[in-house]
Amino acid sequence: MAADNSVTPAQWLAKQIQTDDPDVLRSMVKTMAEALMSAEADTLCGAPYGQRSNERTNARNGYRRREWDTRAGTVELAIPKLRSGSYFPDWLLERRRRAEQALISVVATSYLLGVSTRRVDKLVEQLGIKHISKSQVSQMAKILDEQVEAFRTRALDAGPYTFLWLDALTQKVREGGRIINVHCLVATGVNADGRREILGLEVTTGEDGAGWLSFLRGLVARGLSGVQLVISDCHRGLVSAIGAVLAGASWQRCRTHYLRNLLTCVAKSAQPFVATLVRTIFDQPDAASVRAQHAWVLDALEAKHPAAAQHLDAAREDLLAFAAFPREIWTQIWSNNPQERLNKEIRRRTDVVGIFPDRAAIVRLVGAVLAEQSDEWVEARRYMGLDVLAKARLRFVPGDTSTPAPIPQTLTA
Numbered sequence: 001m002a003a004d005n006s007v008t009p010a011q012w013l014a015k016q017i018q019t020d021d022p023d024v025l026r027s028m029v030k031t032m033a034e035a036l037m038s039a040e041a042d043t044l045c046g047a048p049y050g051q052r053s054n055e056r057t058n059a060r061n062g063y064r065r066r067e068w069d070t071r072a073g074t075v076e077l078a079i080p081k082l083r084s085g086s087y088f089p090d091w092l093l094e095r096r097r098r099a100e101q102a103l104i105s106v107v108a109t110s111y112l113l114g115v116s117t118r119r120v121d122k123l124v125e126q127l128g129i130k131h132i133s134k135s136q137v138s139q140m141a142k143i144l145d146e147q148v149e150a151f152r153t154r155a156l157d158a159g160p161y162t163f164l165w166l167d168a169l170t171q172k173v174r175e176g177g178r179i180i181n182v183h184c185l186v187a188t189g190v191n192a193d194g195r196r197e198i199l200g201l202e203v204t205t206g207e208d209g210a211g212w213l214s215f216l217r218g219l220v221a222r223g224l225s226g227v228q229l230v231i232s233d234c235h236r237g238l239v240s241a242i243g244a245v246l247a248g249a250s251w252q253r254c255r256t257h258y259l260r261n262l263l264t265c266v267a268k269s270a271q272p273f274v275a276t277l278v279r280t281i282f283d284q285p286d287a288a289s290v291r292a293q294h295a296w297v298l299d300a301l302e303a304k305h306p307a308a309a310q311h312l313d314a315a316r317e318d319l320l321a322f323a324a325f326p327r328e329i330w331t332q333i334w335s336n337n338p339q340e341r342l343n344k345e346i347r348r349r350t351d352v353v354g355i356f357p358d359r360a361a362i363v364r365l366v367g368a369v370l371a372e373q374s375d376e377w378v379e380a381r382r383y384m385g386l387d388v389l390a391k392a393r394l395r396f397v398p399g400d401t402s403t404p405a406p407i408p409q410t411l412t413a
Helices: 009-019 024-045 098-112 117-127 134-153 209-222 236-245 255-265 268-283 287-302 306-314 327-335 338-353 359-379 386-394
Strands: 060-070 073-082 163-175 178-190 196-204 229-232 250-253
Touching (some): 024 060, 024 073, 134 359, 163 236, 178 209, 178 338, 178 359, 196 209, 209 236, 268 327
Parallel strands (some): 229 250
Antiparallel strands (some): 060 073, 163 178
């Protein structure tokens, strides 16, 4: 319903209290928003709703529905329509989430820098946008760039960060009149409060040792400390950078990336069987059982899939570093990998764009997605219990020669 102008705010509030409306907060938000829109529409018409006036320049023409997501829940608003021209409240547009603003900005910037008009029109239509001006693009880009830069350069003062995930995602960008691939380096950790936290983002030309070395040194300079276990793929430059910057931390080869590599060694028809077999290694109750299961899986693969068995044997220490930690940590890491879920969310947003107009556009969109996800993680429950984190930290003693899984000098492809 549209706002009822015949009822005063005090009368309306008294009625809500008397009826014990369980959604009173949402009803208040809806009523206040619709009252504000009605006042703005009256200003455009030159006279209040339902009143005759010689100063009237326009008139109402019904309402159109629009859902509005608020902290009190989703509210369906009735937005006034005018007989001549159109009305839409600017403050409702400004309430878009950061990632949505970034996506709009990237699409509009792509259009301005020469991306196919037909493709941009299709993207704009998918987003439900009819028109966006150059001034709106500039304003949104400015605000987003400031927010993303503040997020990327903030102090990492919630440590120690016991667990660290590192990964890189490839994106296409126009540079020098051609399309090239660049890499988004992303770091995610578990802070002292047991919550997931996105620690950094950088865009580099190549996923090489120099790029990762600079990225990790930047994280340390901002406050990254106390890392006990790093989980990543086996990219040679990345692992070397981990050993150089995060000395003393153990390295765990990401099982998701490893399985993709391993399954290239077997026929497609056998891949589900081999994948299921390898996953049993990570579901054991203790470290001794993990190593015993690894040996059993090797024997099971040796007869029909010798290449896979050889590949798995060579990656033994890379895959089993997690066994030095309490079992509660294994369960959480393998059942809820924050980096893989984060990568899917980034891909879901960036695939809409396809080819970025420049690197700044990548940082703007991916940074806004990461900042948005970070806000959600802050409000969510802990990723890992404080008692489990305490066990993980006590597991390692400085100078202890039994610290497992050192950074390997040579890696298996």
